Structures are given as C-alpha cells and as structure tokens.
Amino acid sequence: MRRSSVIIFRWVSILFIFLGVLLLVLQLVQYSRLRAAFPPGTVIAGVPVAGLNRQQAAERLTQAYSVPVEIRYADAVIQMRPSAAGFRLDLEAMLAAADQQRIAQPFWAAFWNYLWNQFPTPAEVPLRATISEERLRAYLRDEIAARYDRPPSPASPVPGTTTFEPGQPGIVLDIDRAVILISDALRNPANRVVNLSFNRVSPTRPAFQNVQVLLQQVLTTRGYDGLAEIYLLDLQTGQEINFAYNDGQVIAPGIAFTAASTMKIPIMVSVFRRLEEPLSPEVTNLLEAMIELSENDPADRLMQVVLDARLGPLEVTADLQSLGLRNTFLAGYFYPGAPLLRTFTTPANQRTDVNTDPDRYNQTTPMEIGVLLSDIYQCALNGGGTFAAVFPGEITQSECRLMISLLSKNRIGVLFQAGLPEGVQIAHKHGWITDPRDGLIHTMSDAGIIYTSGGNFVLVVHLYHPTQLLFNPANELMAFLAQGVYNYYTLGSP
Structure with a gap:
C-alpha cells in the first residue's frame, strides 16, 4: 500500500472516531437534558408530565386540579372551586415519588438504554391530596341545600268542605352521598361533573291550628x-x-x-x-x-x-x-x-x-x-x-x-x-x-x-x-x- 493511501486511511479513521466521540457527547448532552425532566410515560395523579421539569409538572398538576367541579342538582348547575372543600395537593410528595423513579436506575445503565431507545415505563404516581369533609359538608348545607332544596308544601283546607287540598312533595339533598361523589370528582382531573342525588319528602300536614x-x-x-x-x-x-x-x-x-x-x-x-x-x-x-x-x-x-x-x-x-x-x-x-x-x-x-x-x-x-x-x-x-x-x-x-x-x-x-x-x-x-x-x-x-x-x-x-x-x-x-x-x-x- 502506498504511503499516501495509509495517511488518508488514518485521517479518515480519526475523522470517524472524532465524529463518534462528537455524537456520543451530543447524546450525553441530550440525555442529560432529558434526564433532568421526567421520562416518557410519566404520569402523576392521572396527569401526563413526560418531558417536564419539576416546576412545570407542578404547574400542570395545579392547573388540572384547579378546574371547578360542575355540580348538577335538580335544575341547577353550580361551579364549585376545589378550595371550597379545602382541597389541597401534596405536590412535594408526588414530585419526590416521581423523582425517585427517574433517578432509580444508574446513570450509565440508563444512558445505555437510552442509546438503544429502551425506556422503561414508570409506574404512575398516585394522587396525594387532602379534602376537608367538614368544609365540604358546610358548603353543601349552606350553599347547595339552603338554596336549591325544595321543602314540601303542606296540604290546605278546601273552603266549604271537610277535605284538604293535597300538598306537593319536596326534595332534600342527600348530603352523605354528595360528599362521596364530590370527593371522587375532586380526585379525578378528567371527570369533573357530578350529578347529585336527593331524597323526596312527602307533603306535610298543615299546622295544627x-x-x-x-x-x-x-x-x-x-x-x-x-x-x-x-x-x-x-x-x-x-x-x-x-x-x-x-x-x-x-x-x-x-x-x-x-x-x-x-x-x-x-x-x-x-x-x-x-x-x-x-x-x-x-x-x-x-x-x-x-x-x-x-x-x-x-x-x-x-x-x-x-x-x-x-x-x-x-x-x-x-x-x-x-x-x-x-x-x-x-x-x-x-x-x-x-x-x-x-x-x-x-x-x-x-x-x-x-x-x-x-x-x-x-x-x-x-x-x-x-x-x-x-x-x-x-x-x-x-x-x-x-x-x-x-x-x-x-x-x-x-x-x-x-x-x-x-x-x-x-x-x-x-x-x-x-x-x-x-x-x-x-x-x-x-x-x-x-x-x-x-x-x-x-x-x-x-x-x-x-x-x-x-x-x-x-x-x-x-x-x-x-x-x-x-x-x-x-x-x-x-x-x-x-x-x-x-x-x-x-x-x-x-
């Protein structure tokens, strides 16, 4: 082989090595950036947060769970802010759990999987939040039942007879059932509509007098x-x-x-x-x-x-x-x-x-x-x-x-x-x-x-x-x- 061919081959090899190193560096930089965010498939409390950093994920979770719950009771439609029920997300605990999964695998082992496009699916991080049942019951009693319950109307004497005009039945909010339904809706970012149930109340007698x-x-x-x-x-x-x-x-x-x-x-x-x-x-x-x-x-x-x-x-x-x-x-x-x-x-x-x-x-x-x-x-x-x-x-x-x-x-x-x-x-x-x-x-x-x-x-x-x-x-x-x-x-x- 001529000397000139050997030199060309060397430079070509060096070039490929350089390109390989450069590609590896680029992949390391890209993976480092990717590792700083939540990996693909990451779901926290039912909200996808893949590719987001902690702050962005926290904002998305807050936004998803701040959507008002739409309450339908009888003919009324009421928008209830989660804060009315004392709803609070434990963001730190959920993000920490997601972080734990993100960094659980050693860096180089995770980088090797990344190079081969092998991404293990993270387990979904469950919702962690608190609801004040006392505040929710107070809201249902004072804001919903007080406004939209329909008390029964009593029977009334029919003038000139010994009979009574029948009264009309009423409706009374089933607060115990409503607490369960609204609590479930507050914990579900995808379904924020609740149809409340009520109890029918028979007409009452007129006052004794x-x-x-x-x-x-x-x-x-x-x-x-x-x-x-x-x-x-x-x-x-x-x-x-x-x-x-x-x-x-x-x-x-x-x-x-x-x-x-x-x-x-x-x-x-x-x-x-x-x-x-x-x-x-x-x-x-x-x-x-x-x-x-x-x-x-x-x-x-x-x-x-x-x-x-x-x-x-x-x-x-x-x-x-x-x-x-x-x-x-x-x-x-x-x-x-x-x-x-x-x-x-x-x-x-x-x-x-x-x-x-x-x-x-x-x-x-x-x-x-x-x-x-x-x-x-x-x-x-x-x-x-x-x-x-x-x-x-x-x-x-x-x-x-x-x-x-x-x-x-x-x-x-x-x-x-x-x-x-x-x-x-x-x-x-x-x-x-x-x-x-x-x-x-x-x-x-x-x-x-x-x-x-x-x-x-x-x-x-x-x-x-x-x-x-x-x-x-x-x-x-x-x-x-x-x-x-x-x-x-x-x-x-x-």
Whole structure:
C-alpha cells in the first residue's frame, strides 16, 4: 500500500472516531437534558408530565386540579372551586415519588438504554391530596341545600268542605352521598361533573291550628247560627284547640253547657274508683246500660249502690273537683223530680257575655269533659297520668281500658260516628235533651276519643240554640266536624 493511501486511511479513521466521540457527547448532552425532566410515560395523579421539569409538572398538576367541579342538582348547575372543600395537593410528595423513579436506575445503565431507545415505563404516581369533609359538608348545607332544596308544601283546607287540598312533595339533598361523589370528582382531573342525588319528602300536614280554620269554615258553610264550642286535643303532642263560635263570631271558650248524658263519663270514673276488679255482674250490666244504651236509671242505681244512696251525685262532683275540673258538676239524680242537692257556682256559669241556660243539675264545659277523656286515655295507655297522681292505686290501667271498651260500644250511627268511616274506633258518649218547658231540643253534644292511623285525638263539641236545634241539621253538622278532624289526621295515611 502506498504511503499516501495509509495517511488518508488514518485521517479518515480519526475523522470517524472524532465524529463518534462528537455524537456520543451530543447524546450525553441530550440525555442529560432529558434526564433532568421526567421520562416518557410519566404520569402523576392521572396527569401526563413526560418531558417536564419539576416546576412545570407542578404547574400542570395545579392547573388540572384547579378546574371547578360542575355540580348538577335538580335544575341547577353550580361551579364549585376545589378550595371550597379545602382541597389541597401534596405536590412535594408526588414530585419526590416521581423523582425517585427517574433517578432509580444508574446513570450509565440508563444512558445505555437510552442509546438503544429502551425506556422503561414508570409506574404512575398516585394522587396525594387532602379534602376537608367538614368544609365540604358546610358548603353543601349552606350553599347547595339552603338554596336549591325544595321543602314540601303542606296540604290546605278546601273552603266549604271537610277535605284538604293535597300538598306537593319536596326534595332534600342527600348530603352523605354528595360528599362521596364530590370527593371522587375532586380526585379525578378528567371527570369533573357530578350529578347529585336527593331524597323526596312527602307533603306535610298543615299546622295544627289550621284545623280551627277548617272547623270554622264548616260551621259557616253549614249556615249554623247558634252557639258552638269545640275542644280538640292531640293525644300525641298535647296540642289543643278550644274556641267558641256564636252566630258567625269567634268568642272566648269556657262556656257552661248542660252536660246531659255526657255526665255519665264522670259517673263511670267515680264507680271504677270505688270498686275493684272483677266487677260483679250487676255492676257490669248497669255500666253497659248506662254507657251503651245511655239509660238514666242505671246511672242513678250505680250512684246509689256504689257511691252514696242519698248524696251519690255530690260524690261524683267531689271527684271532679279533685281532678281540677271546676266547671263540671252533678247536683242531683236523673230521675224526674229528684231534689237539687246543692247549687254550684262556677267560673263558666257566671259569665255574662253568653248564656246557654244550662241545667242546674249537671253542667260541664267542652274542655273539661275532654280533659277527663284524656285522663282515661293516658291511664289506659300506661297506667299513669292524672288518675295515678290524684287517686293513687284506686283506678288501675285495666279499669281504664275497660272504660275505653265500654265507651267504644256506644255505637249509635249518628253525631261523630256518622262522619267517620266504618270500622274507625271511637270511644265516646253523646248527649241531648228535650226541654220539658217547650218540648224542643236546645242542647246537643258528643265527646269522644277517636283512633286513626295518623294519631289519636279527643274531640268534644257542644251545640246550643236558644230557639231550637233541629236534630237532622245538628246531627249532620256534628258528623262534618268529626269528619274534618279525621281527614286532617289521616292525610297521607294509607
């Protein structure tokens, strides 16, 4: 080989070596720059960050997780900033984990893989963030539920009827479920839309005092031009309605009425106070005839045999006064010509603004006879109540249940019972009398405990008309009043 050819070959070799070294240097520089950034395939918290340095990756993560969460609730669309839920990324921890994978392989081994275009896929770095559930719940309660919940609308009385216009259901945000859904969306950079669920709320009853509006409407639309007093007691809550209505005007309650046969409820209580079970057949028969058949002779006989042969009615009155019932009394026996044993002056019969010409022998007010029925009910329910406090050990729970049973057998098909569906339990005592002076009815009453699927209540109605109470219109009025209250208690019930 000639010398000139050898020299050329040497220079060519040197050139190739130089080019190889230069290429290697260039690859080292390029790889060093690449190694300073996150390698291909790097994903942090669901966000691709390949080719980005720490600062750039942090900015991309912050941007991705700062996108508001779109909340859809009912017809509303709300944009919620993550900060409202106290959402915070732990950027340092995630970037450090990504860095650990980036530098885990020795430099030259990684460079050799780079030269052969072999890039191991890094494991995805999971999200590390905190959410304040307390702040999120507060946001849902104060910003979402407070603005967009729709409370149910209560039923309302239909003027002129005993029925109610149905209310409308409402919606209430399911906050527990919403916390889970929004927390998931805050942790997902790709899906930031949440459809919130809600609970439907059934329509509520009207306020208890609306029953008075309904009852007044019944009295007005039925054209009643006499005097009426109504007492209603909710046996679950203890709420009361007591008002009087005189020829279209509301006046103060607490009016003295002739008790008539409703006085047989206090007589029954006094008899049970003085006897122990089992009752004799004679007493049982007398009680059934007095309550179920509303006969007067058995009432007189019970007072004479069990209470006092001469002063039995005053014993009943004494028991009533012990129970705090100052306006209810019995001043003589029922039989014609019975002597008046005592004259009673009460707050009710001393009123000068209204007068029902009450019988001097027996009087009451709707509230007091209603309270006595409530005492029987509470005693039958749990053995406690007023009887246990005033007559300890003298009137038992089983005796009170027997009283309820006797009153429930008073099935006459008129007054309250006529306004209630067949099969509804009503423990009641009715009363009306024909005035011996003119042969007309002026006073009519019904007092009972009515049991319904929506709650139990005491209802007492006394009617009085100075001219005459025609039985059929008065009977229908009583039925409509009971029906209106019954419809209130059974709103929404099956």
